[in-house]
Amino acid sequence: MSDAISLVDINATLETKSPQEILEFAIDNHPDLALSFSGAEDVVLIDMARKIDPQIQVFCLDTGRLHPETYQFIERVRKHYKLNIELLYPETSAVQALVSKKGLYSFYEDNHQECCGIRKIMPLQRKLLTVDAWVTGQRKDQSPGTRANIPVIQDDKVFARAGAQLTKFNPLANWRSQDVWHYIRANDVPYNSLHDNGFVSIGCEPCTRAIGPNQHEREGRWWWEEATKKECGLHADNVKG
Template sequence: MSLPTAAPTPTTSALPAELLDEALALRAAPAEELLAWLERRLGARAAIASSFGVEDMVLIDLARKHAPSLRVFTLDTGRLPPETYELIEVVRNRYGVHVETYFPERGRVEALESEQGFFSFRRSLEARKACCAIRKVEPLERALRGRDAWVTGLRREQSTNRADVDTVEHDREHGGLLKLNPLAAWTRHQVWEHVRAHAVPYNALHDRGYPSIGCAPCTRAVKPYEDERAGRWWWEAREHTECGLHPVR
């Protein structure tokens, strides 16, 4: 018996050419300047997609100062570590942010677990991608509907899969939205320097050797010699360690 699927739905109309041109002209600008431009041009029609890792916390902190109209949303897969939920509450209280939460479709999760068990994602790459599609990819499609732009904490230094991430992207995967990655060129040192300088709250798992944090069963601490995303789906080949939210070029 196959699991129910849902066809991707276009999220918005095509991005106006002049808006994309303006954004591309700012691709080398500091993160603060890029966010301030987004505030002026789109405001609440743009949103930060947050998994509440340290990069996303830096983005939220910068946005409160330079782009306060930006919305913040998260994908609650149903399997996040408790430390992530604790941090979400800290963000809500400290920054006064209304965190929009998107869950996977109940029927699809019920079918997945009933038919495949609770750890099907460990059986094969195909099975893992099927789980990610249900718990992350489809909810993201809904989260982006009606928006003109989204902002992520992707950095080139995080992994070889992300080495070509650009600061400004035309996201044709999601109906032609503007996708901004203001921290693309930041190093890990720069991220933590900002956290310390501005007392930015962060996920407690970072202090336990987790540089990248996702679903609890799919994330582990990394060893000193491993890259930042080595703890994500560690049983797979390194070139596969993306969930589908950010297509690999």
């Protein structure tokens, strides 16, 4: 797994495997692995991963702008799995500088990238410098404009530290939303109560809203912006080019 070409071959094999088998491969080959947690897909991965490795490392980005229901969800997951969830916070000085210059809702007037950069990307960068692999809950059908071609395993050149390889796993890449919710219900997995009120893709409170019938799940995120680039930058490799 020392070069990107080998990852292409490994991906071709893992594409036919179950999420549990992909997770087992990731855990077996990366002792310094971390799982990124925020939503329904991620807690499914926690449920699967804990059955393989009870000591799986889990982190969550606390932007300071999450819904109250999301904080309650994080705590339920922590207690349900007796799990040490590492909460990552933005730099206070960077948040203060942005708010002082542009106010609390500047993203409605320009775009969300600056705020997400401070509250999400910078904390994520600091965390990923300490691991050699990470796991996400991305699915191909989440966003036709940016996620349709995500592989199961990839070389993450965006967040890798200089001279090192960072491997990114997307075990649910080939699952649909229905698969996620079937697993949640079948395995009594805790989920964010906002899902019961029309919220599908859940981010920060000012940037997330419920969606109506026949709307795509990402339409509830950054709804005031161009529809094909619904990413905050956590998965910057999805929007290259």
